[in-house]
Structures are given as structure tokens and as C-alpha cells.
Amino acid sequence: MPDSTYDALVSHVKTTRALGQIAGLLSWDQEVMMPANGAAARAEQAAAMEEVSHQRRSDPRLADWLDELEAADLDAKQAANVRLTRRSYERTCKIPASLAAELARTTSMAQGIWAKARAANSFADFAPSLEQIIQLKRQEAACLSGADGNVYDALLDDFEPGMTVAVLQPLLEGLRPRLSALREKINARGAKQPVLKGTFAEDAQMVLARQLADNLGYDWNSGRLDQSVHPFSSGTAQDTRITTRIDTADPLGCLYSTVHELGHALYEQGITEDMGLTPVNNHVSLGVHESQSRLWENQIARSRPYCDWFAPTFLAAFPDCGLSNGDDLYRAVNRVETGFIRTESDEVHYNLHVLLRFELERELVAGELDVTNLEAEWNRRFERDFGRMVPDAANGVLQDVHWSVGLFGYFPTYSLGNIYAAQLNVALCDQLGDVDDQLARGETGQILSWLRENVHAHGSLYAPTDLMQRASGQELSAEPLLNYLETKYTEMLDL
Amino acid sequence: MPDSTYDALVSHVKTTRALGQIAGLLSWDQEVMMPANGAAARAEQAAAMEEVSHQRRSDPRLADWLDELEAADLDAKQAANVRLTRRSYERTCKIPASLAAELARTTSMAQGIWAKARAANSFADFAPSLEQIIQLKRQEAACLSGADGNVYDALLDDFEPGMTVAVLQPLLEGLRPRLSALREKINARGAKQPVLKGTFAEDAQMVLARQLADNLGYDWNSGRLDQSVHPFSSGTAQDTRITTRIDTADPLGCLYSTVHELGHALYEQGITEDMGLTPVNNHVSLGVHESQSRLWENQIARSRPYCDWFAPTFLAAFPDCGLSNGDDLYRAVNRVETGFIRTESDEVHYNLHVLLRFELERELVAGELDVTNLEAEWNRRFERDFGRMVPDAANGVLQDVHWSVGLFGYFPTYSLGNIYAAQLNVALCDQLGDVDDQLARGETGQILSWLRENVHAHGSLYAPTDLMQRASGQELSAEPLLNYLETKYTEMLDL
Numbered sequence: 001m002p003d004s005t006y007d008a009l010v011s012h013v014k015t016t017r018a019l020g021q022i023a024g025l026l027s028w029d030q031e032v033m034m035p036a037n038g039a040a041a042r043a044e045q046a047a048a049m050e051e052v053s054h055q056r057r058s059d060p061r062l063a064d065w066l067d068e069l070e071a072a073d074l075d076a077k078q079a080a081n082v083r084l085t086r087r088s089y090e091r092t093c094k095i096p097a098s099l100a101a102e103l104a105r106t107t108s109m110a111q112g113i114w115a116k117a118r119a120a121n122s123f124a125d126f127a128p129s130l131e132q133i134i135q136l137k138r139q140e141a142a143c144l145s146g147a148d149g150n151v152y153d154a155l156l157d158d159f160e161p162g163m164t165v166a167v168l169q170p171l172l173e174g175l176r177p178r179l180s181a182l183r184e185k186i187n188a189r190g191a192k193q194p195v196l197k198g199t200f201a202e203d204a205q206m207v208l209a210r211q212l213a214d215n216l217g218y219d220w221n222s223g224r225l226d227q228s229v230h231p232f233s234s235g236t237a238q239d240t241r242i243t244t245r246i247d248t249a250d251p252l253g254c255l256y257s258t259v260h261e262l263g264h265a266l267y268e269q270g271i272t273e274d275m276g277l278t279p280v281n282n283h284v285s286l287g288v289h290e291s292q293s294r295l296w297e298n299q300i301a302r303s304r305p306y307c308d309w310f311a312p313t314f315l316a317a318f319p320d321c322g323l324s325n326g327d328d329l330y331r332a333v334n335r336v337e338t339g340f341i342r343t344e345s346d347e348v349h350y351n352l353h354v355l356l357r358f359e360l361e362r363e364l365v366a367g368e369l370d371v372t373n374l375e376a377e378w379n380r381r382f383e384r385d386f387g388r389m390v391p392d393a394a395n396g397v398l399q400d401v402h403w404s405v406g407l408f409g410y411f412p413t414y415s416l417g418n419i420y421a422a423q424l425n426v427a428l429c430d431q432l433g434d435v436d437d438q439l440a441r442g443e444t445g446q447i448l449s450w451l452r453e454n455v456h457a458h459g460s461l462y463a464p465t466d467l468m469q470r471a472s473g474q475e476l477s478a479e480p481l482l483n484y485l486e487t488k489y490t491e492m493l494d495l
Numbered sequence: 496m497p498d499s500t501y502d503a504l505v506s507h508v509k510t511t512r513a514l515g516q517i518a519g520l521l522s523w524d525q526e527v528m529m530p531a532n533g534a535a536a537r538a539e540q541a542a543a544m545e546e547v548s549h550q551r552r553s554d555p556r557l558a559d560w561l562d563e564l565e566a567a568d569l570d571a572k573q574a575a576n577v578r579l580t581r582r583s584y585e586r587t588c589k590i591p592a593s594l595a596a597e598l599a600r601t602t603s604m605a606q607g608i609w610a611k612a613r614a615a616n617s618f619a620d621f622a623p624s625l626e627q628i629i630q631l632k633r634q635e636a637a638c639l640s641g642a643d644g645n646v647y648d649a650l651l652d653d654f655e656p657g658m659t660v661a662v663l664q665p666l667l668e669g670l671r672p673r674l675s676a677l678r679e680k681i682n683a684r685g686a687k688q689p690v691l692k693g694t695f696a697e698d699a700q701m702v703l704a705r706q707l708a709d710n711l712g713y714d715w716n717s718g719r720l721d722q723s724v725h726p727f728s729s730g731t732a733q734d735t736r737i738t739t740r741i742d743t744a745d746p747l748g749c750l751y752s753t754v755h756e757l758g759h760a761l762y763e764q765g766i767t768e769d770m771g772l773t774p775v776n777n778h779v780s781l782g783v784h785e786s787q788s789r790l791w792e793n794q795i796a797r798s799r800p801y802c803d804w805f806a807p808t809f810l811a812a813f814p815d816c817g818l819s820n821g822d823d824l825y826r827a828v829n830r831v832e833t834g835f836i837r838t839e840s841d842e843v844h845y846n847l848h849v850l851l852r853f854e855l856e857r858e859l860v861a862g863e864l865d866v867t868n869l870e871a872e873w874n875r876r877f878e879r880d881f882g883r884m885v886p887d888a889a890n891g892v893l894q895d896v897h898w899s900v901g902l903f904g905y906f907p908t909y910s911l912g913n914i915y916a917a918q919l920n921v922a923l924c925d926q927l928g929d930v931d932d933q934l935a936r937g938e939t940g941q942i943l944s945w946l947r948e949n950v951h952a953h954g955s956l957y958a959p960t961d962l963m964q965r966a967s968g969q970e971l972s973a974e975p976l977l978n979y980l981e982t983k984y985t986e987m988l989d990l
Contacts, residue, residue: 015539015542015543018536018542019540019543025521026517035716037733037734041732041733042734044513045516048511048514056547221532223530224528237536238535239532239536241530
């Protein structure tokens with residue numbers, strides 16, 4: 001093994017990774033801490049970080065090192081580091097540094113513009129920025145995909161390495177018939193599901209969110225919980241921060257956002273550190289990331305036994321909320337309603353929301369849909385899919401932060417994550433045996449250990465689909481997700 | 496004028512400046528937000544930032560651009576940008592990138608170690624880190640100063656460009672006789688100065704701190720106020736953040752730390768942005784920076800008329816504190832006591848604290864004093880200067896964060912700032928005429944405008960001593976500071 005070349009590569013990519021962490025911190029700070037007038041300077045900082053990071057990722061020495069190491073005898077993790085560095089190098093070299101910096105600058109500025117436009121409920125205020133971003137993303141995709149490639153695949157690959165529209169579209173569209181049928185059945189049944197009553201103080205919500213995080217194994221010495229407009233998780237290893245948001249009319253949003261983001265954080269904290277911050281010790285894809293957040297949020301924290309266990313704590317905090325036991329809480333946190341907002345959506349509607357965005361952004365990136373028509377198209381297709389008229393932009397096209405930060409190709413990883421989560425849940429329930437009993441006691445340690453061992457610890461050693469197949473023992477399939485949802489709601493609502 | 500070369504230079508240094516801002520944000524986050532276990536990753540991030548920043552500051556293209564531009568016909572601000580870039584380039588080229596990165600890594604880690612050692616009151620826990628830092632700083636100083644230079648001057652020059660021990664030491668030592676005499680006179684007079692009684696809730700202190708900041712013109716859209724172990728100010732232009740700290744037994748520390756840091760922030764916010772984030776649009780030195788913070792803290796907020804104006808607000812917040820009017824507040828915030836802690840020190844003792852550190856760190860950097868003897872030497876000399884025995888390390892050698900972050904040559908700029916502040920105060924009182932009347936009405940807008948025009952707006956256009964001479968109309972002199980202190984305390988305590 002050519003020690004010195006491998007060491008040179010690793011030393012180089014570790015510094016690059018540290019720069020990536022810094023870029024992540026800049027975003028976290030922007031969302032959580034930065035004063036409003038800091039936006040312009042922050043955009044320049046983001047561009048500067050991308051400039052120096054791009055330079056390192058495309059350093060010509062990498063090509064020499066990689067050529068040599070690809071012919072060398074390496075162990076599996078070393079080989080993965082070489083493979084992952086090659087991937088990053090090839091992608092980076094295809095994108096001009098000036099375009100990368102411009103994208104970083106533009107999307108950094110656009111976040112604040114989007115937030116203001118959403119608050120003002122005016123898509124027109126955001127449209128010019130979005131137009132600019134889409135032009136830049138189309139340039140990026142063209143650089144990445146070459147003359148013959150699929151431009152959307154080129155963007156998707158950044159979030160879900162190896163995944164293509166050809167695989168993903170039928171998989172996700174395949175969810176639609178049975179999800180729509182389930183929704184119809186639930187609506188026809190007309191079962192009453194409890195709604196929380198009253199006002200829920202911010203402090204009390206945050207105290208409860210922290211109790212939940214404690215119970216689920218979050219390490220406060222390695223993270224922190226704050227509030228932001230859009231909940232998110234950020235950071236790696238020993239500094240993995242999460243955010244939530246508060247609605248004083250409904251504490252469930254705060255609590256389940258916390259659990260969701262905590263699922264992301266537990267993944268990051270569980271990635272083996274045996275090789276330091278090398279590429280192999282990193283999350284493997286956003287679909288896998290989302291499988292962790294959704295599994296903790298839904299299969300665990302929205303399960304009947306966990307609701308039973310959590311109910312006394314919840315009801316002690318909010319005795320006048322109109323619920324009286326675990327059954328009420330279970331029904332309340334799984335209430336099905338055709339709403340407008342994806343992040344507040346129940347499990348039945350959630351993937352239908354994703355499908356809408358997946359469809360629209362494919363057309364935007366392909367140049368088949370203009371930003372000028374986007375709001376009208378969003379509203380038209382929402383009514384087609386959900387049977388309701390979108391009342392305004394904040395409840396429609398302006399609701400998500402993603403496009404403002406240039407995240408095209410990101411949304412479908414949410415549904416892929418749901419699919420993976422259901423597959424993993426089947427496997428872990430099989431292998432652990434008494435998961436329901438454990439959850440009824442509020443014990444999630446064995447689940448976390450199982451996820452650590454079967455998912456987290458491997459980092460990016462395997463391709464995402466390979467990792468999920470190893471962990472779940474199954475080929476990629478939407479069946480477990482659909483079965484899980486049909487069973488859950490049929491039992492709960494006596495369909 | 497060679498437009499394209501100048502533009503290339505400016506574009507390059509702007510990105511470098513943005514990287515510097517990011518490094519500042521990493522420090523802010525580390526002190527204010529970062530979870531404990533994030534320290535190791537943060538140290539690697541700090542090292543990575545220094546590595547890429549060092550590379551840019553020593554980019555060989557700079558030499559060509561600078562050679563060309565130094566022979567070109569430029570306006571004053573352009574010429575200053577060339578001069579300041581040359582300075583940065585020459586300094587950077589003298590320091591190996593590996594040493595710069597190692598310093599960043601080591602000092603980032605050492606901050607947490609120092610904080611723990613201080614909490615545990617054990618200098619031995621911090622000594623190995625300090626030893627390591629001093630070795631690195633000595634290497635750095637040797638690189639900078641060359642064979643014949645003064646190593647301390649080389650470090651001092653980083654904070655106070657152009658200043659030398661040969662100028663500074665007699666100036667600061669010249670403070671000692673009259674300050675010691677004033678202290679003796681005050682002690683002999685034995686005048687009773689009020690002490691606050693009671694417990695002061697954290698929330699109430701922060702509310703009051705915000706009210707003070709409001710009154711003094713702090714723009715919350717361009718900054719924020721948090722808490723940290725050591726109060727500091729951070730950031731530039733439109734994102735200038737300040738911190739304070741809370742002692743529930745004494746709200747004055749929180750309030751005057753806020754004003755002090757706000758003085759720093761107002762300076763940053765007042766630097767002209769006409770040329771964007773180029774070197775000329777930057778604070779010129781830490782002595783000048785400290786002149787601003789100390790002027791707002793002492794000459795303004797500790798003045799009799801401002802205390803009269805602020806007293807009703809303060810007493811409404813803390814009605815049972817034992818004070819009853821502006822005179823009481825004035826005496827309380829100017830109470831003279833021989834304490835151990837520099838940051839809590841009154842104006843009479845403050846510079847004596849600085850002199851102790853200035854003396855010790857000159858010897859540490861010169862290799863004349865070993866870290867193993869530092870605590871004993873600190874304690875011995877403190878007793879010599881202050882007549883009191885240091886009870887423990889937290890009240891002695893461990894009290895300040897500076898050495899843990901590698902800031903050698905920084906302390907004397909505090910006293911230089913005090914000297915400058917007194918000089919500026921004479922000039923602005925002369926020119927504005929009725930400053931006392933304005934302060935009695937709680938109006939500080941004209942003072943801020945005067946500072947903006949005479950100090951802030953010039954950024955780094957002039958050398959620090961030149962700027963202070965232009966603004967104050969006087970040569971550098973400690974007379975105004977000593978006169979101010981003698982007059983203030985003689986009147987207040989009827990000496």
C-alpha cells in the first residue's frame with residue numbers, strides 16, 4: 001500500500017471536509033442566529049467558502065493520487081475513500097468555480113428573500129430570485145450531465161448517489177394509487193380524530209421537546225436545540241444541532257419536528273469515527289438520512305405503544321389540552337387531514353405532497369415550466385391531487401425553503417426515505433422481537449443500537465441502495481411502507 | 496491607473512476578508528453556542544480556515560500585482576489598499592502555513608481547556624497548553640522579526656501596526672506613579688462608595704442591557720446580544736455581535752460590559768462601506784478599537800450626567816438595590832476597590848492590571864520566564880503592585896482568556912485605548928461644546944456622529960497614531976487620561 005500517497009489524499013480531504021462543516025455552520029447560523037442585515041455579507045462568505053472548497057475538491061494533485069491509489073491494494077474503507085474522492089473530484093471538475101461560487105452567493109441571498117416573500121404572501125417577490133437560481137442550476141446540471149445525460153438525474157445524484165429518475169419515478173408514482181385509495185377510505189369512514197384545544201406556551205413546548213430528546217438518547221454535549229422558521233438538523237459527529245418551530249396553537253409540530261431532526265442527528269452521531277473525518281465516515285445519502293428521521297418520527301414516536309408511554313408526560317405538561325390518555329394522543333398525532341403544508345402533513349398525505357414537488361421541479365429543471373407559470377401550476381395540480389383550492393402562496397408554492405437554497409432533486413429523497421424507513425422497521429422488529437414492549441416502556445436503546453450497527457456505523461462504505469438492502473434484507477420496494485400505512489390506519493380507524 | 500490589476504487585487508482580498516469574517520464567526524460560535532464536545536472538530540475547522548486563508552494571503556500573484564500597483568497612480572484609498580495588502584502579504588509569507596494552521600488548531604482547543612481549568616481553579620490543568628502556545632508564538636515571532644528584531648514587537652505589530660515596545664513601555668509605565676498616587680489618596684480618604692444590595696435576576700439584567708444598547712444607538716438588525724464567559728464583540732459591518740455576562744449579585748458588570756462591547760460594535764458599524772470589504776474599510780488597530788469601547792463605557796456611561804439620566808430606569812428595574820438617585824449610581828459605578836479581576840476593575844486600577852500582564856508576557860515571549868514559574872510570578876508581582884495576596888488561580892493567572900487564544904501583544908492595546916479615549920474625549924467635548932447637557936438628556940447621537948466622522952469613517956486609511964492625532968488634534972500622550980482620572984475622582988470623593 002502506498003502509505004504516503006494515501007496519507008496525502010486523506011490529509012487533503014479531511015481539510016476539505018472541515019471546510020464543508022464550516023459552510024454548514026454558516027447556514028445554521030444564518031437560519032438560527034444571524035441578524036437580518038447580515039445577509040449580504042453572509043452571501044459573500046458563502047461564495048468565498050465555495051470558492052476555496054471548490055479549489056480543494058478539484059485540486060489537480062487529486063487526479064495523480066487517485067490514479068495511483070486506484071491501482072493499489074487497499075482495504076475496503078480505504079478503497080471507499082478513494083472511490084468517494086474520485087466521485088467528488090469528477091463532479092467538481094465539471095462545474096466551473098465561478099458558477100459554484102455564484103450559486104452559493106445567490107442561494108444564500110435568496111433564503112432571506114424567500115422568507116420575506118412568504119411572510120408577505122407574495123410569490124412575485126420571490127420569483128426573480130427563483131428564476132435566477134433555476135438558470136444557475138440548469139447550467140450546473142448541464143455541466144454535470146454532458147450532452148446526452150438527464151439534467152434532473154445530474155442534480156438528484158448529488159443527494160442520492162446512483163439514483164435516477166428512471167428508477168425513482170415509477171417507485172414514487174407507484175405510491176399514489178394506494179395512498180389515494182387509503183385517503184378516500186379514511187374520509188369516507190369519517191372517524192373523529194381528536195384535535196388539541198387551547199394555547200400552548202413556548203417554554204412548556206421546549207421543555208417537553210427536550211424531555212423527548214433526552215428519552216430518545218440525544219447527547220446535549222454534542223448538540224443543541226434551537227428554533228428556526230424551517231426545522232432542520234446540521235453538523236456532524238460531536239456537534240450535531242437540531243431546530244424545531246413553535247406554534248402556540250399546536251405543540252405536536254414542535255415535538256414531532258424535534259423527533260424528526262433528532263433522527264437525523266442520531267444518524268450523524270452514530271457514524272463511526274475510526275477513520276476520522278474522511279469521506280467514508282459520512283452519511284451516504286439524503287434518502288438514507290430521511291429514513292432515520294422518519295423512522296424515529298413515525299414508526300417509533302407515532303406508534304401506539306410509544307404514545308401510551310409518552311401520554312402521562314404530555315398530559316402533565318398540558319392537562320387542559322382536551323386529551324385524556326394514550327389512545328387520544330395516538331389518534332391526535334396520527335390525525336389525517338387534507339392540509340396544504342407538507343411538513344405538517346400526516347403520513348397518508350405526505351408522499352402526495354412530495355410527488356407534486358418532484359413533478360414540478362423536473363419540469364422547471366428541464367425548462368418545460370416557467371417560473372412565471374409556477375404558482376398557477378402548483379395550485380392547479382394541488383387541486384387535482386388533493387381536491388382543495390390553495391388559498392395563497394404561503395400555503396402553496398412558497399411554503400418550502402428548498403428551492404430558495406437551490407435544492408432541486410432533494411424532495412424525492414423524502415419519499416425514498418419513507419420507503420427505506422418502512423423496510424428498516426420490518427427488519428428491526430423481526431430481529432429485536434419485542435419492539436412494541438420496549439416502546440411501551442419508553443425504551444429505545446435497542447432500536448438505536450440496531451440502527452447504529454446496521455446503518456449508521458457503515459457511513460458511506462456501501463452505495464445507498466446496497467446499504468439499505470443489507471440492513472433490511474430486502475430489495476428496494478414500496479410494499480412495506482404501503483402495508484404499514486394501510487395496517488396502521490385500518491386498525492386505528494376501524495376502516 | 497491599471498484598472499484590471501487593481502480590480503484583480505481587490506477581488507482577491509475581498510474573498511480573503513470574507514474568510515477572515517468566517518473565522519471570526521467560528522470563534523463567536525465557539526464561545527456562545529457550540530456544545531462542549533464540538534471542540535475537537537472546531538479546532539480542525541479553525542486550522543482548515545487558517546490553511547486556506549494563509550494560502551490566499553501569500554498567493555504569489557499578489558507579489559506581481561503589488562509590484563505593479565506600487566508604481567501606479569492611485570487615489571488615497573486605493574493606495575491604502577495596496578499598502579495594507581503588502582503588509583499582510585509580507586507578514587504572511589514569513590510564517591509557514593503549517594505553523595499558522597497549528598497555531599489555529601492549538602489555540603482553538605486551548606480555549607476549552609482554559610475554561611475548564613479556570614472553573615477547576617487549577618493552573619496546572621492549563622499549563623501544558625499554554626506552554627505549547629508560547630512555543631508556537633515564539634516560533635511565529637522569530638519568523639516575523641528575523642534575526643535582529645524584537646520578538647515582542649513582532650507580535651504587538653499584529654494588533655497595533657507600527658507600535659513598538661520602545662514607544663509603548665515608557666508611555667504605559669509612565670501611568671504607574673500618578674495612578675498609584677491617586678489610589679493611595681483615595682484609600683487614605685476612606686470615602687464610602689455605595690455597594691449594590693440584593694439579587695438581580697438574569698432576565699431583568701438583560702432587559703436593562705438591551706435598553707442601554709437601544710439608547711446608545713445599537714442597531715439590532717445588524718447585531719445581537721448574547722452571554723459568554725468573557726464578554727466580547729465580533730463581526731463587521733452589518734453583522735456585529737456583542738456578548739455580556741451575568742453576575743446575579745451585581746448587575747453593573749452586565750451593563751457596563753454591554754456598553755463596552757457596544758463601543759466596539761459601533762466602531763465596526765461606522766466604518767465606511769464605500770469600497771466594500773477591502774482592507775482600507777477595516778478597523779485600524781486594537782488600540783483604536785479599545786479607545787471606542789472605553790470611551791463609551793467610561794467617559795460616557797460612567798459620567799455623572801449620564802448616570803443621572805440612567806438612574807430612574809435603573810432604579811425602576813431594581814428598586815431595592817440600595818441606591819436612591821443618580822449620585823448614588825454615579826458613585827456605585829465608579830467605586831474604587833483593589834480587586835483581583837481586570838475586567839471588573841475600576842478606572843484607577845485598570846491600567847495597573849494591564850501593566851502586570853504586559854510585563855509578564857514580554858518575559859514569556861522572550862523566553863525569560865517559564866510557564867512553570869508563571870503562577871508564582873503573577874502572584875508575587877500582583878502583591879508588589881496591588882498590595883494584596885492573590886487567593887487562587889481563578890482570581891489570578893487564569894482570569895483572562897487571551898493567552899489561551901494566543902493573544903500575546905494584545906493586552907497593552909487596552910491601556911493604549913484608554914489613553915486614546917481620553918484624548919478623543921477632550922477633543923469631542925471641545926468641539927461639541929455641551930456634551931454634559933446632552934448626556935444629562937440621555938442623548939449620545941452627536942457624540943456618535945463625531946466619532947463616526949473623525950474616527951470610524953476613516954477605517955485603515957491612516958496609521959493608528961496618525962488617525963488619533965488627526966481626530967484628537969494632539970500628539971500621543973497620557974496626560975489627558977491622567978488628568979481626567981485625577982479630576983474625576985478628586986471631585987467625586989472630595990480628595
